[in-house]
Amino acid sequence: MVTLPGESVSYWMESAAPTSYPRLDCDVAADVAVIGGGMAGLCTAWELARTGRSVVVLDAARIAAGVSGHTTAKLTAQHGLIYAHLRSTFGAEAARLYARSQTEAMEHVVATAAELGADCEIERRPAYTYAADARQDGEIRAEVDAAREAGLDACLVTDTGLPFRTGSAIRVADQVQFHPRRFLLALAEDLTRRGGRVYENSRVRRLREGRTNKVTTETGATATAESVVIATHYPAFDRSLAFSRLRPLRELVIAGPLDDKHAPPGMYITPHEGTRSVRSAPYGDGRRLLIVTGEKYTPGEPKVAQRFDRLISWAREHFPVREITHHWATQDNWPTDRVPHVGLFHLATQNVYVATGFGGWGLSGGAMAGRTLADMIDGREVAWAGLYDPRRVHPIAEAGAFVKANLATARHFVADRLRPVEHDALAVIPPGGGAVVRWKGQQCAVYRDEEGAVHAVSAVCSHLGCVVAFNDVERSWDCPCHGSRFDVGGGVLHGPASAPLSPRDVREE
Incomplete structure (x- = not known):
């Protein structure tokens, strides 16, 4: 476990x-x-x-x-390295429309919260996308230029306010973080x-x-x-x-309190180092809650616990966080363009x-x-x-990502059926663990609870038929093709699947 x-x-x-x-x-x-x-x-x-x-x-x-x-709960028009991509792929007008639509949406949320009297902890903060080191500074400079042309109040900075060394960063002032x-x-x-x-x-x-x-x-x-x-x-x-045309990706989130004086002064993200996203939230008694997101991966990939360990180690290395009080995961879809x-x-x-x-x-x-x-x-x-x-x-802008995403789906659809299953016997599945096993010619997703009883469902996703994999932290069955997730009893946790995994009668000899 x-x-x-x-x-x-x-x-x-x-x-x-x-x-x-x-x-x-x-x-x-x-x-x-x-x-x-x-x-x-x-x-x-x-x-x-x-x-x-x-x-x-x-x-x-x-x-x-x-x-x-x-979510990490950043409400901002500064979306990583998006504006250089939009300008080079679709033109300057597309970048301007993107910036305008996202900025107006952000301000509309702030105005709506005020209108409703919502106690949702709205705070104005600058948003940064930073390079992990100087080797990526060229990307940052291109993003600053494109974001400014698109209408954002963006500037290039070398001092981010983070308590560790980085490369340069794009800074966009007066963005928002809140309680979604x-x-x-x-x-x-x-x-x-x-x-x-x-x-x-x-x-x-x-x-x-x-x-x-x-x-x-x-x-x-x-x-x-x-x-x-x-x-x-x-x-x-x-x-x-x-x-x-959509690629599901999952990210891990950890949070823990630290003294207000050590809290990051803005909202930060880097596309490098497996993605690291940082912000803080009010936590009371002179403290802030540090929230760190990263370790982006495709649902169904193994060793989720090791990914959490890497994220926790990174947070403790870079911030004087007292303890990790919360951990969770989130998921979104990346369009091919x-x-x-x-x-x-x-x-x-x-x-x-x-x-x-x-x-x-x-x-x-x-x-x-x-x-x-x-x-x-x-x-x-x-x-x-x-x-x-x-x-x-x-077709030109999407071709590479489209082919890559659909080849990955096809590989899972075919190869996951042909490769040896994770375990040949139920006996090696520990309490709190799960594995895909072959039982009477069928691939079954088998989970063993803390009392030792086994619970089995079909390992074939009810959406489009890919084979699920066990998530060792969230104790769920995750589909690597389109991101559907199921609990250990087969119930749907996350679409696009709408039907549960069918139960299977698997008994230990």
Whole structure:
């Protein structure tokens, strides 16, 4: 059994109130049905409710408890090394539209929090992307130039305020960090006051498109709506073939208190060293909570505990953190051209929309998506709609990442079936451990609980049939192809899968 320091819980989840919205147990109708209650879904629903439209929100579990409840919680238009990429690939105007849309979304969240009186700890901080050493300084200089041309107040600095040596950095002033779950819960409360309806534990299994759309939950209850918004992180339906243009990546997060005087003065990220992202949050009694994210990897890759150990060692080496009090993980999807998909879901639809592919920047991206989709549904023109259009095709810009992502998926789909399974016998699986084993000709995902009993389910992901792998820290079955995750009993933790893993009758001799 793997043991890590601190509680296995997101600080944002621990420090905000729980929710208790009802399950959808009867058929309902609305102008718009929003599938997914995270940043993108709730922002979209709230914006629509403000215009007088009737809205229902359907979440598979609890609202603001998925990716939005497990983020690093930076709300910024400074997204790593994005602007040099946008300028060189799509042109200076695309970079300007990206900067404008993300900045306006950030300021809109701040204004909305003030309007609602949300106690979500909004703090203005500079955002930095820094080079690990001088060898990457050229990348930073190019990003500064592109970001300034795009309209950001960016500058090149060599002093980041971090307590260790780095290369140069791009600095963008007056960005935001906040408590995302408290903001979203305030948004949901105001949504219901405006007549919106929120349903939890209401996983959507089917979508029937038409002039009027119908979504059906796993209990058979339906929501009929003129428009549907799919904001499920990874699209819950495959008809747009988005799975071929999105790459799921998982990142680890650790947190621990330190004295206020030692807290980093801004928000920091480096794309080097396996990604390291740093910020702090209010923690009381003259302390701040240091939050460090990194160790980016594909779901289903082994040795998650070792990745956590590396992240913890890095934090302790660079900051006088007293103890690690929390650890958790988050996940997002990286589009092949590095631009989110926000708009009409596929070429044949006129009233089904999607928001996905935020590439680790889902808070500003989700707020942008909320405003963009609400305007599109209301028939208003959106300046950056073409930039984010999910139906866009950029064969040259996407070719390399597209081929790489789909070759990796194909390799898993075929090779994971042909390679020897992890263990030949159940006896070698320790308490708290799991492995894919072959049992009577079938690949089974077998977990042994602390009392020694085995629990087995199919090892074949219910989404598109890849073979899952055991996550030794979170005790879950993770799919390496499209990022679906399941608990040890086979229940869905994370889409795009909507059906559980089938149980298997595996018995020890």
